[in-house]
Amino acid sequence: MILGIDMGASSSKWALFSGGVSGGEVAASGVYAPLSGHLYTPEARQHMAAGLAGIRAAVPAQPSAVVVGVTGLVTGFAPLITEMLSSTFYLPQTALCVTDDLHLAYAAHFLRDGPVGGGTLVYAGTGSMAYHRTAEGEVIRAGGHGFLIDDAGGAFWQGRQGLKAVLREADEARGQSLLASRLFGVIGSQHWPDIRAYVYGEGRAALARLAPAVYGAAVEGDPHAQDIQRRAGRELARLGGAVLRRTGNSRLALCGGSFNPLVKAAFHAQFADRDVILTPPVSPLLGALALAPAG
Structure with a gap:
């Protein structure tokens, strides 16, 4: 039994695979609260320990190996996470693999x-x-600089772009657009004190939660929302193109919940005249089967 855990900024997902590396049958799966590798404070380390204990309580059988992909993993904290896993799952460290979430998805x-x-x-x-x-x-990458710098095309960026557009509409008294209606519906208010509390009280996860509403408004025909989807696709294609040029490789795979159909279509349009092979998307948790320690 191999347990894969994909820790993310919006949620953490896990799956228990039966049959070993060559099996890959999902015996159980679940979703947990967000967890990250930013373990700089005692509170963050306590949160990680509690998170691992919560996942262990939900897993219905004892795994023989655990593979964890951690968003924002700092290499220096990998041994600490390994120790936490060992004590939580009662496994030797040789049965554990701690890596970053991108390596898990890549695998x-x-x-x-x-x-x-x-x-x-x-x-x-x-x-x-x-x-x-x-x-x-060796890792060759583009982007991944965090929401304060870039992260264009991701859910935080999409939510931020949408909210920025509707707040400018409000500033200019242009009336409430379909996009504004959808975003204010998620926030639960159209009044600035409530919006401020939602955004600055909950951080980047709050803005990321607005991304599905931006997509919904785009599907319903809102021009601002549609433009955000097109721009997201182009930004993500820029990242992919940058790494393809540096590696000379022609295979691409798309991963992540922000690749909705409209973003995906805009992404594909950027490669319409290029010789690129698209690999079908799969769950990042399947990477646990490739990275699980042997034996």
Whole structure:
């Protein structure tokens, strides 16, 4: 039994696979609260320990190996997370693998059939990044600089762009658009004190939660929302193109909840005249089967 855990800024997902590395049958799965590798404070470390204990309580059987992909993993904290996993799951450290969430997703798309013939993974979740890993383990990436700097195309960026547009509408007294109606519906208010409390009280996860409403407004024909979807697709394609040029590879895989159909269509349009092979998307948790320690 191999347990895969994908820790993210919006949520943490887990799946228990039966049959070992060659099996891959999902015996159980679940979703937990957000967890990250930013363990700089005692409170953050306590939150991680509590999170692992919560996941362990939900897993219905004892795993023989655990593979964890951690968003924002700081290499220096990997041994600490490994120790937490060992004590929580009663496993030796040789049965554990702690890596970053992008490596987990990359392994799911390109390494399950062996280390040869990798490609470029373009990830769009709360943030965004393009990622390639060589056979020697060297990482070649573009983006992933965090929401304060860029992360264009991801859910935080989409939510921020949408809210910025509707607040400018309000400033200019242009009336409430469809996009504004959808966003204020998620926030629960159209009044600035409530919007301020929602955004600045909950941080980037709050803005990321607005992304599905932006997509919904785009589907219903709101021009601002549609423009945000097109721009998100172009930004993500820029990241993918940058890594493809640096690696000379032609295989692409898309991963992450922010790749809705409209963003995906805009992304694909940027590669319409290029010789690119698209790998079908799979769950990042399948990367646990490729990265699980042998034995």
